[in-house]
Amino acid sequence: xxxxxxxxxxxxxxxxxxxxxxxxxxxxxxxxxxxxxxxxxxxxxxxxxxxxxxxxxxxxxxxxxxxxxxxxxxxxxxxxxxxxxxxxxxxxxxxxxxxxxxxxxxxxxxxxxxxxxxxxxxxxxxxxxxxxxxxxxxxxxxxxxxxxxxxxxxxxxxxxxxxxxxxxxxxxxxxxxxxxxxxxxxxxxxxxxxxxxxxxxxxxxxxxxxxxxxxxxxxxxxxxxxxxxxxxxxxxxxxxxxxxxxxx
Numbered sequence: 001x002x003x004x005x006x007x008x009x010x011x012x013x014x015x016x017x018x019x020x021x022x023x024x025x026x027x028x029x030x031x032x033x034x035x036x037x038x039x040x041x042x043x044x045x046x047x048x049x050x051x052x053x054x055x056x057x058x059x060x061x062x063x064x065x066x067x068x069x070x071x072x073x074x075x076x077x078x079x080x081x082x083x084x085x086x087x088x089x090x091x092x093x094x095x096x097x098x099x100x101x102x103x104x105x106x107x108x109x110x111x112x113x114x115x116x117x118x119x120x121x122x123x124x125x126x127x128x129x130x131x132x133x134x135x136x137x138x139x140x141x142x143x144x145x146x147x148x149x150x151x152x153x154x155x156x157x158x159x160x161x162x163x164x165x166x167x168x169x170x171x172x173x174x175x176x177x178x179x180x181x182x183x184x185x186x187x188x189x190x191x192x193x194x195x196x197x198x199x200x201x202x203x204x205x206x207x208x209x210x211x212x213x214x215x216x217x218x219x220x221x222x223x224x225x226x227x228x229x230x231x232x233x234x235x236x237x238x239x240x241x242x243x244x245x246x247x248x
Contacts, residue, residue: 020110020141020240021052023220029141030056032214032244033108036137037061041105044131046094046124047112051077057108058084067101069093094127095120101131108139111240116185116192129208129247138210138245141218145184145195147238151225154233160226201243210245218242 020029037043037060045053048066050073057064064087068074074089081087092099095115113124132138155165169177177187184200185192196204198215205212217239222229225238 017049018111018224019052020218021056023224024218025221026219028216028218028242029110029139032139032242033057033106034060036106036139036244038105042103044101044104044107046101046107046109046128046131048077049073049112051081053108053110054081054084054087058086061106062086063088065090065101065104067092067094094124097123099127101127103133104131104136105133106137106139107132110139110141111143113140113142114193116180116183116194118183121194125204125208129210132247134247136247138205138243138247140201140205140243140245141240142201142243143193143195144217144239144241145186145197145200147240148186148195150236151238155226158230158233160230160233161228164227196241198241201241205243205245209248211248212243212245214242214244216242216244 024030033056037057039060039062041061042063042065043057043061045051045057045064045066048054048068049070051066054064054066054077058081064084066074066077066087067090068077069091071091074091078089092101094112095117107128109128113121115121115124128138128140155161180186180192184195184197186195187193201215202212218241219237219239222233222238
């Protein structure tokens with residue numbers, strides 16, 4: 001996902017993009033942040049988008065640095081929360097080799113490392129590693145590949161929202177999707193989007209200097225996956241991976 005994609009979608013972000021804060025009914029992410037926050041510390045919101053987490057972060061930390069690839073997203077966040085005085089906004093691309101943030105006691109990154117480019121993802125993780133102090137924390141949320149596979153299996157078996165899922169694709173498209181799937185890239189609204197295996201995350205975080213302390217499923221209702229989920233479909237639920245990490 002390039003900058004132009006996020007600049008284009010920014011005006012309709014609230015309608016187009018999944019709201020993790022609202023849909024995390026157990027508030028697992030909020031609780032993980034609050035348990036490790038300190039009024040004297042600095043926090044980085046890496047990939048803040050339109051700033052949904054800023055009202056959570058602002059009262060808990062001395063200062064909040066909100067960073068996003070989209071200038072339109074940042075403008076929307078600043079306009080929405082003018083009363084939050086301890087927030088600074090900065091446009092930057094974490095998948096660039098030249099952007100370096102340092103000295104933060106905590107970083108949060110909520111469904112921001114989504115690029116289908118392995119190189120860009122590796123740079124993003126490297127930047128997070130450089131940004132967080134030794135013994136500082138990273139709260140990372142990413143889409144789960146296990147959940148995507150579960151959703152597609154259930155959709156196919158029970159023919160849910162049948163008209164919304166293409167039954168046939170071209171050979172060229174099939175080959176492209178197969179190559180993408182081998183690195184966890186699956187189509188969301190026809191955009192290749194990275195999804196992660198739980199064990200893959202353990203390896204990736206360790207290689208980037210983070211000790212994974214906790215890994216949880218942030219579970220959502222099935223209406224987040226289907227327009228018309230059957231009333232009997234309760235468990236298991238679709239989910240994202242929440243990873244609570246400490247910088248070694």
